[in-house]
Amino acid sequence: MVKTLGQHEGLDLRKHEAVELVARIKDLLWEKKAEKVVALDLRAVSESLDYFVLASATSTPHLQALERHVQEKLEEEGLRPRPTEGQSPRWVVLDYGEVVVHLMTPEAREYYDLEGFWADAERI
Numbered sequence: 001m002v003k004t005l006g007q008h009e010g011l012d013l014r015k016h017e018a019v020e021l022v023a024r025i026k027d028l029l030w031e032k033k034a035e036k037v038v039a040l041d042l043r044a045v046s047e048s049l050d051y052f053v054l055a056s057a058t059s060t061p062h063l064q065a066l067e068r069h070v071q072e073k074l075e076e077e078g079l080r081p082r083p084t085e086g087q088s089p090r091w092v093v094l095d096y097g098e099v100v101v102h103l104m105t106p107e108a109r110e111y112y113d114l115e116g117f118w119a120d121a122e123r124i
Helices: 015-031 060-076 106-112
Strands: 035-041 051-056 091-096 099-104
Touching: 015 035, 015 051, 015 060, 015 099, 051 106, 060 091, 060 099, 099 106
Parallel strands: 051 099
Antiparallel strands: 035 051, 091 099
8 A cells, every 4th residue: 555645644754764764765866876865864953844865866867767766666665755846857856754855956956055054954
């Protein structure tokens, strides 16, 4: 059975499950040669966010391949991301409740500088 993380269901993930999901997503991204994969624990610096996983793609087709790979593999494990709006050829967001994945081109990643904005967050 495939489960879409609903508005409240994603918040019910226990901490260790969220950390395990972060590790699983990082592994999936490395399988497809994502670059500069970083995970941030935002709980100490944000009241509304828990974990970000950031990764760079080398091209738009690579970005799409990363997105497809993560979605397909996690769907096989029973997880679907929440619907998101405003996807672009430079930045894809996959929202798994407590874990939000940001896949970006190097230019978009440098421009938006999420790591700089969340510099006080712990890297995991």
